[in-house]
Amino acid sequence: MSFIKKFIEQETVSRRNFLLASAYGVAATAAMRMFGPSPAMAATYSDPTVAWSYRNRTNPYWNEIVSGGEAFIESLGKDKSALTHLINEGSSEKSLADVKALLAKTNGELALAIDTNDAPNARPVVESCVEAGAYVSTLWNKTDDLHPWDFGDNYVSHMSWSDEGPAEQTARILLEAIGGKGGVVHLGGIASNNPAIERLNGLKNALKDYPDVELLDAQPADWDTQKANEVMSGFITRYGDEISGVHCANDTIAYGVLEALRAEGMDIPIVSYDGNPQAVGLVAEGKILATVFTNPHWGGGITAALAYYAATGHFKPSEEPNEHREFNGPTIFVTPEDAKAFKASYLDDVPSYDWKDFWGPSNGPIVYK
Amino acid sequence: MKLESLKPHFPWITLVVLVLIVGLINPSFFDPSSLILLVADIVPLFIMAMGMTFVIYIGGIDLSVQQLANVVTVVATVYLANFGVGVALIAIVIGAAFGAVSGYVTTRLFVPSFVSTLAMGFVALSMAKWLSGQRALAMDATMRNDSFGWMFGSTAGIPNELMIAGVLLTIAWFLQARTTFGRALKAVGAGELAAVASGLNVDRVKIIAFAISGVFAAIAGLMFSVKLSGGDANLANGFLLLAIVAVLVGGTPLTGGVGGVVNTAIGTLIVMVIRAAMVYLEVDATQQQMVFGIVLIAAIALTIDRSKLRGVVK
Amino acid sequence: MTATPSVLPDTHNRLNRETLVKWAPLLVLGVLLLLFPFFEWLEDFRAAKDHTYLVDSRFLSIRNFARIAISASPALMVAIGVTFIILMGSIDLSMEGTVSVCAVLFAFLFLGMGGTMGSWAILAIPGALIVGAAMGFINGLVHVKLKIPSFMASLAMGFVGTGLALLLTGGDRIRVEDEAFRSLLTVRWFNFPIMCYVALFGLLVAWFIQSRTTLGRNFYAVGGGEELAKASGLNVNRVRIMGFTLAGVFFAMGALLAVGRIGIAETATGNGFMFVSITAVVVGGTALWGGIGGVWNTLIGVLIVNVINNGMVVIGLPGWVQDGTLGLLVIAAVVLSTDRRAVSFVK
């Protein structure tokens, strides 16, 4: 069951296809230039500022996102410092204010990739970008009633990840590992965050097939290592040996859980999410049973690339089908068997992507419930 | 002597100097239309800071404002469908109630406001989490526009948000400078024991100050919720420290009795300029927080009128 | 946030009440230690399980006390640091930044000089303490020399600290894996990991400073009456700066224990320490207006806060109620441990 191998194959195929496509794209733009700018292209810019707006730099996840953004910038022949960073420090207010300031500064000549920190914040961000004539692609957070196709070309795309399925899969790995009976606990993210909800749902779905396993407790650990450490300590006191497995909403939580177990000299299976390098290392050592890699490097790069190439007129978002404007990112399982291979091909040597292959590694359209 | 008479003007001089520095390095900062937009954007923060001013003016602190705004975003989103514009009233009542309880705990139970408001903030957070079912909620777009569309958009080229801020500032200023409550507030801030010995109901004045802070926080939360068209228990995170900073930089020190809401307006603008400057002057993202801290020290060092701190600087 | 002793203290029954108020934080802790097992008992009673109150309590077990001690140790160090400042009637809000910087620089130094306790890397420990002292020193200088009230000065210094940590790491987390260093968490003497003993040692050092050194006594003098202390020839500015420096050293201790507990140093290492530590100090009975209290009060305060946090999880309180419950319990604890007749007003 090597997820990796399959994924790499799939990716290579699509990469090949899209190399062709992009070659065609270059030819097309070149052809257009010969006839001068068409009216439909009037709002595009030859050299827009590219910016990434994200939560903080203290989570490895965001560092991966940023590295993708920088890799993309370098693919344009620029220095990676040309990427403008907006860090919102977990504040929706700052997120919006920074975007507004940047819009004012660049006069709308902006290609923005953003996670708006909180779902409700996406609408005002998108609206102000549209108003200023800038191009924006969103990642993760947006409300369900907000869609790129309602805003013409300027709201280029939204990428998210459907976490419920993969989380269910890791849960199944965990439940198998504990022999299909006993008790498990779940440590979640910030409770209102969408991925936190989906990842817990994934576990609950899997539990339906394991009647002998009890979900002892599920509490939010706010994606935070220290908080996770304390919550896990509490769980150990409350449930003690009843806990036979731990389901963590992401890697940073898993680190805290591991340390809490280590302090007690306990060794029970845990599964995680995100596929950070450190977590992958722990999978390879067998300390974590499985994690899910969502390729934030690619996600960070491609989100910026979509905004950029829409802004330069390389492609016209309104002519793309809806599934090209709202789509799910890739998910890859990392288990002890393939962790080394995975690490070698994705982390030690970050693959160079074709940033014009917008939808190759993506994972189908977003489905709302 | 000259310097002495200049001191009360240091806050706005600092603001002008900052604007000039940023503008001279990057002239596009002076573009009036984008400046107005930047100012309009900071309005919810300003409203929150304005409320906080009343508490800091009497020498206290209100750490619950951010959580109050959070709970209001949830309440506004959940009950918009039932009550329409009426949620504004609910929001204000919630803000006033939480503020009054904080005030009561502080004045009557002798819990320092640092702890009482922090604790009440936790209570508000619990309420927000419970009401929201720990999910991010969205407002129905039509209902939002029908009820609160007037908050945004612009009239005669001036964004409505700024108008609202102006109206609230006028009310707050009037309250502070022209009413018996404002006078009592000043007396409590500058000389609490003398206020007691003059027969003022000091506890009531303080409780009202906390309640006002709560109301303004609620209004800020409501505006933010409408602006973002939704609510959740963390939506207003990040407001708290900035609101405190805005009050302090404006020249209302924690020692009480000095400064006021107009100072806070200037302080909020200083915060806005510093923050926008990071973007305009392309300060590296990893350095921004450090630069913010250093500029903040400089700004506070410039704006506080030490002669009014009276006695020891703690 | 100041209060003045009332002009005419009521002297009746003073001794009894004074003693009661003095021991109130400990009583609160005691009540909590009985309260959580009660909820455990209630739960099992409802489920018709056998459960003898207190005896069968999982909360009231050595293993769980060790868990509480582990989570309390870094917080205790930070809270002790800020206790000195609060004794002077000032406040220090820079702990989050200072802890992050110390943690990160410690990790860099430790890994850079060999990465094991057996090598020169052990010098990273005093190195971190020096970094903490330097941060506190600068904080004190800004406060004293620029005459900025400590609330504002330290708040801004906190931003600078967090920013510096971010700048140093660029957002990366640094893992400190050395077994010898991690023995802080993994090796136990008498059921408690070494880090608890380190924290205990820190507490004793702090107590020693508080009660046996000139500096410690001068904190009380400054808190009791700064102008008067100045008139007695005390160099108050020096005491203040040294106080902030000392606080910085304890923040660095907190940073070391925090790294020892998680094995990771990052910009977020300092997160959350500000409110926890100040709440703990106040809950322990140290007055925010200075001059009253001390490190033992802080120990009780830190334990109260951590017992509440641990207890809420142990009795299975839903996540969303925990914040509010903590808030209400903190208010209750402070109300119980405040001598209401000794203060005329509180801000």
Place this chain on the structure above:
Amino acid sequence: MYELQQVDKHFPGVHALKAIDFKIGRGEIVGLVGENGAGKSTLMKVIYGAYQPDGGTIAVDGKAVRFHNPRQAMDYGIGMVFQEQSLITNLTVAENIFLGFEQQFVKWGVINWKEMTAAARAQLAKVKLDIDPSMITAKLSFAQRQLVELAKVLTLEERVDGDLVILLDEPTSVLAREEVELLFQLVRDLTSRASFIFVSHRMDEVLELSDRIYVMKDGEVVDVVAQREAQVETIQHKMVGRDIDKEYYREQKQLDYERTDPLVSFNNVSRAGGFEDISFDLHPGEVLCLVGTEGSGREAILRTVFGMDAPTSGTVTIKGRQVTRFTAQNGVANGIGYVPRERKIEGIVNGMNVYENMTLSQMDKYASNGVLRIGEEKALARDWIAKLGIKTPSEFKDCAGLSGGNQQKVVLAKWRSGGSDIILLDHPTRGLDIGAKEDVYEMVRAMSADGVGIILVADTLEEAIGLSHSIIVLKDGQFQQRFEGMPGSKPTLFDLVHHMI
């Protein structure tokens, strides 16, 4: 041994000290008197090193010296016992005594408490105070604290080779008469160890204690008198530049009062820790004086009348109605005005201007629906500034910047303009110079003539006798004796002291 020659000190716009010559010999007690603003406190600050003179020389044992701070002055044996209680109440007595000089007990960074306590005990023995040095200072009485302060300064003896010069700034202001006697005896005994500079407003005490008296006026020493030549009248004459007549307390203006319809009635009122079983009536136009030592319950009674403290038993009736709610608001509503002793803390609000302070207790009268009519407030302030002759540039002046006498007038104006007809005066002349005191006495008479009932806790016994219609002597919260004090039949000092102690 200590000498100032031609010492000058300027402040912006003020020539505070003009060519001062001052000297003190070994074992001498020198008095220093002068009105407020005469330059006494500036001179003291120069002596103990807080100020540096900008002209003239300071010489110790004939050698010119220059002090940059009080610490350096201490090294030359010059110490100060402060007027305000300068002990830090949360520290122990021993710590207070050695504050700033703990180093002598420190070995390897550790304070040797045993050694410090023993040393403190030795210091306390010098002032004949037998208390445990490890006691918390807050538990001492005011008189004990005063002695501890003296003991603290006397530590200079061990630290300094030369002779000591000790400044005593108003050391008797918080002491009862018998405590003053003890202090004076002690100071006389201590002249074997130190010289003293004694600064006081109480002329009789200065005369009693000092060998020589320096009289200051307008920054100059106008006279130096030896004790045997000194007379109160001549010195006062030199201080104020005019005679203080026998009618200092305006006795000729003292009118009789109606003995019906009391404004305030106390019936067997007690307050735990304050006073016990007190009964009295206050009538319109009456000046009732409460006399007793510090802690005898005088202030506690005032605060109970005002409503700031609630009694534990007994009934308080104000204008015929029994008081049930004891709050300051209620007191103000009943027409009571309170002039507190701590003028700068409880009297005026520093940072608020004259008119804001004046209307603070009666804002509702100058407001419609909570909105202030500031024009009327200012008019009121101008009116009362003129009426009481308050020296202020305008009604916009921050009260913190007014002199003590003018601050007191603002406080009185606050109550009088609000129509208060029961005025509680707690040490109303404390820290005021003679001119300002006379203004206060004038106002007391004027209010009395207007039918205002006044309860007074006076600064001195003379003041109490001079001003009052009736005197109640208290001791340890208990009623001792009542005296009638109409002109011509006033009790003597001795009558009162007899019951106080």
